[in-house]
Amino acid sequence: MSSHASYEFSNPVVRWIDSRLPVFSLMKAQAMDFPTPRNLNYWWTFGGIAATMLVIQLITGIVLVMHFTPHVDLAFDSVEKIMRDVNYGWLLRWLHANGAAFFFLAVYIHIFRGLYYGSYKAPREILWMIGVIILIAMMATAFMGYVLPWGQMSYWAAVVITNLFSAIPVVGETIVQWLWGGFSVDNPTLQRFFSLHYLLPFVLAALVFLHIWALHVPGNNNPDGIDVKSEQDTLPFHPYYTMKDLFAILVFLLVYLAFVFYSPWYMGHAINFVKANPLVTPAHIVPEWYFLPQYAMLRAVPDKLGGVIVMFASLIILFFLPWLDRSKVRSLRYRPVTRIFFWLFAITCVVLGIAGAQPAEGVWLLVARIATIYYFAYFLVILPLLGKLEKPKPMPASITEAVMQKH
Amino acid sequence: MKNRIVRMLAVAGLGLGLLAAPAQAAGLQENAEEHAFSFEGPFGQFDRAQLQRGWEVFRQVCSSCHSLNYLRFRNLAEPGGPEFTVEQAKAFASQYDITDGPDENGEMFTRPGRLSDAFPAPYPNEQAAKAANNGAAPPDLSLIVKGREGWYYPWYISPVLKLFKGNGGPEYVRSLLSGYTDPPHGEEREGLNYNPYFPGHWIAMPPPLSDDAVEYKDGTPATVKQMATDVAAFLAWVAMPKMEERKRIGLMTMLYLGLFTLLMYLVKRAIWSRVEH
Numbered sequence: 001m002s003s004h005a006s007y008e009f010s011n012p013v014v015r016w017i018d019s020r021l022p023v024f025s026l027m028k029a030q031a032m033d034f035p036t037p038r039n040l041n042y043w044w045t046f047g048g049i050a051a052t053m054l055v056i057q058l059i060t061g062i063v064l065v066m067h068f069t070p071h072v073d074l075a076f077d078s079v080e081k082i083m084r085d086v087n088y089g090w091l092l093r094w095l096h097a098n099g100a101a102f103f104f105l106a107v108y109i110h111i112f113r114g115l116y117y118g119s120y121k122a123p124r125e126i127l128w129m130i131g132v133i134i135l136i137a138m139m140a141t142a143f144m145g146y147v148l149p150w151g152q153m154s155y156w157a158a159v160v161i162t163n164l165f166s167a168i169p170v171v172g173e174t175i176v177q178w179l180w181g182g183f184s185v186d187n188p189t190l191q192r193f194f195s196l197h198y199l200l201p202f203v204l205a206a207l208v209f210l211h212i213w214a215l216h217v218p219g220n221n222n223p224d225g226i227d228v229k230s231e232q233d234t235l236p237f238h239p240y241y242t243m244k245d246l247f248a249i250l251v252f253l254l255v256y257l258a259f260v261f262y263s264p265w266y267m268g269h270a271i272n273f274v275k276a277n278p279l280v281t282p283a284h285i286v287p288e289w290y291f292l293p294q295y296a297m298l299r300a301v302p303d304k305l306g307g308v309i310v311m312f313a314s315l316i317i318l319f320f321l322p323w324l325d326r327s328k329v330r331s332l333r334y335r336p337v338t339r340i341f342f343w344l345f346a347i348t349c350v351v352l353g354i355a356g357a358q359p360a361e362g363v364w365l366l367v368a369r370i371a372t373i374y375y376f377a378y379f380l381v382i383l384p385l386l387g388k389l390e391k392p393k394p395m396p397a398s399i400t401e402a403v404m405q406k407h
Numbered sequence: 408m409k410n411r412i413v414r415m416l417a418v419a420g421l422g423l424g425l426l427a428a429p430a431q432a433a434g435l436q437e438n439a440e441e442h443a444f445s446f447e448g449p450f451g452q453f454d455r456a457q458l459q460r461g462w463e464v465f466r467q468v469c470s471s472c473h474s475l476n477y478l479r480f481r482n483l484a485e486p487g488g489p490e491f492t493v494e495q496a497k498a499f500a501s502q503y504d505i506t507d508g509p510d511e512n513g514e515m516f517t518r519p520g521r522l523s524d525a526f527p528a529p530y531p532n533e534q535a536a537k538a539a540n541n542g543a544a545p546p547d548l549s550l551i552v553k554g555r556e557g558w559y560y561p562w563y564i565s566p567v568l569k570l571f572k573g574n575g576g577p578e579y580v581r582s583l584l585s586g587y588t589d590p591p592h593g594e595e596r597e598g599l600n601y602n603p604y605f606p607g608h609w610i611a612m613p614p615p616l617s618d619d620a621v622e623y624k625d626g627t628p629a630t631v632k633q634m635a636t637d638v639a640a641f642l643a644w645v646a647m648p649k650m651e652e653r654k655r656i657g658l659m660t661m662l663y664l665g666l667f668t669l670l671m672y673l674v675k676r677a678i679w680s681r682v683e684h
């Protein structure tokens with residue numbers, strides 16, 4: 001991003017500004033001319049889709065705040081008021097609630113894309129690690145957002161999740177009380193969650209900026225996982241990828257809006273339409289679907305502290321992935337054996353999601369345990385070993401050759 | 408070799424799924440009885456006459472125990488609901504005494520209800536509601552249809568079913584109200600009534616409906632089933648008063664965006680046809 005006013009813009013005002021603050025040069029170099037591998041498939045559109053969802057969350061969230069009251073006695077009523085009396089308030093609220101779910105959907109697909117095509121490998125380790133921080137920050141944001149409407153599930157999710165910290169030896173209780181701002185989940189908890197739920201999305205936006213910066217140093221990876229060798233291998237980002245991304249974003253929005261308009265609380269829990277009541281514990285306390293795999297891992301371990309460690313480890317381990325996978329070959333297109341284990345891993349994550357929605361007992365507990373073991377084995381055993389043992393398939397010499405072979 | 412591993416794993420996965428099924432099926436609650444409400448599906452709308460009948464049932468029967476805190480009298484005349492005339496809504500409101508004040512002497516006073524008033528609650532607080540109902544407070548019904556589910560199918564059926572049939576809240580209310588039966592084995596419990604649709608089967612609410620409990624102005628015979636259906640539809644509207652607006656705007660948005668998507672596809676294809684990719 002260091003290139004200085006290297007373009008001669010014809011518009012004199014643009015030229016004048018650009019010679020003093022080269023924003024136009026920057027945009028032209030980074031968002032229009034940026035050389036992008038010509039073989040990217042549709043899995044590469046999910047980054048732009050996720051960014052779109054972040055913008056939608058920011059806009060709908062800021063307007064929701066204008067009508068929302070963060071107080072235990074008023075929060076639930078104020079959300080209902082948004083639904084009934086604020087013009088298009090129902091639309092804002094359903095856009096925001098479903099937007100969180102579809103944001104996660106996009107980001108999860110984006111991550112699995114990275115796993116499959118080896119986008120975390122050199123020289124993109126920092127890019128990948130910023131992505132993992134984004135995921136964790138998103139999870140914190142969504143969790144605290146879910147507490148705000150102060151329904152039964154909001155309240156009990158806050159109780160269950162904050163209580164996890166009490167498993168920490170010695171200081172656990174103190175930490176939990178510090179999180180609560182008192183001796184139970186109550187008004188101070190709601191108000192600090194509100195404050196942080198407003199703050200974190202802007203931190204996310206900053207992280208996304210760093211993520212894209214780190215992307216624009218080495219440029220995109222691609223489905224064949226081979227480096228760009230010549231200009232022939234690339235296309236300018238605009239119009240090729242701007243138009244392709246826009247098309248993909250629209251398709252994604254169509255699915256998202258179908259839920260917003262026709263099944264807006266399909267993904268939620270009925271019980272969250274009942275106001276929070278500290279005296280009545282719901283029969284099943286279940287998080288939103290995008291936390292179910294982690295929830296399953298938490299409950300798979302018989303020991304509370306162990307469960308908490310495993311759950312956080314399932315995210316932290318992603319930071320080490322670039323060094324756990326020893327193979328020099330990025331794309332699983334050329335690693336037939338690893339590919340099988342990858343798909344097993346993907347299925348495992350779905351199975352964990354299903355197990356997370358069931359009561360943690362009987363068969364489901366067993367399933368969750370096996371899946372948790374496989375989840376960690378994939379990173380700690382399978383990838384390190386296969387990186388050494390597997391003989392990759394022969395790779396094309398260049399991206400252009402790979403493209404031509406297809407035809 | 409590779410294929411065999413894949414096949415084996417597939418079989419193992421299926422086996423696990425089947426094992427897990429019976430554990431799910433055993434529940435303490437019956438699935439609600441299916442009913443095709445007029446407001447289901449992407450084009451479904453409320454049946455005005457039905458909402459008006461449901462309002463009569465609520466007003467004359469349920470309101471002696473249940474509040475409806477989020478309903479304001481003006482809503483009764485708004486588009487997308489029962490669509491009473493403003494005059495009718497005013498007349499309904501004026502039948503209730505509303506506590507207002509303080510006046511210039513600092514005194515609270517009662518006055519007839521207005522359009523802007525919320526529907527008054529039968530009890531001043533939760534304790535009073537409990538005391539009058541054997542210790543179980545009748546819940547506010549404004550969101551009951553969204554706050555309860557009607558289907559209890561295993562995990563591999565219910566996500567698909569719910570996509571098409573919703574969460575079954577209206578069906579649950581309808582089944583609950585018309586589903587009181589004699590308890591099996593002649594069992595009796597103090598202050599509780601047997602209802603297979605209620606979680607746990609024993610509910611503190613006595614059967615609220617009996618044939619001809621209300622007299623319908625449009626001449627519809629007031630059977631228990633009919634009243635249960637009408638009041639369930641009415642409560643569905645109270646829970647989602649913007650449903651018709653939502654579906655209307657949804658249709659326009661989907662059509663517009665669908666067309667835009669199609670155009671973008673053509674643009675993308677035209678641009679990419681210039682290069683091998």
Ligand code: HEM
Pocket residue numbers: 054057058059060061062064065068079093096097100103138141142143145146147148149197198201202204
């Ligand atoms: C990373 C982006 C964000 C995510 C993933 C997210 C997630 C969520 C979730 C899951 C809920 C609960 C939804 C519900 O049941 O209604 C929620 C509610 C809320 N969010 Fe966010 N949010 C994000 C950004 C924002 C921003 C930027 C703001 C404001 C500046 C905001 C303001 C609110 C408010 C006021 C509520 C409560 C109102 C409601 O329940 O609809 N959010 N958020």
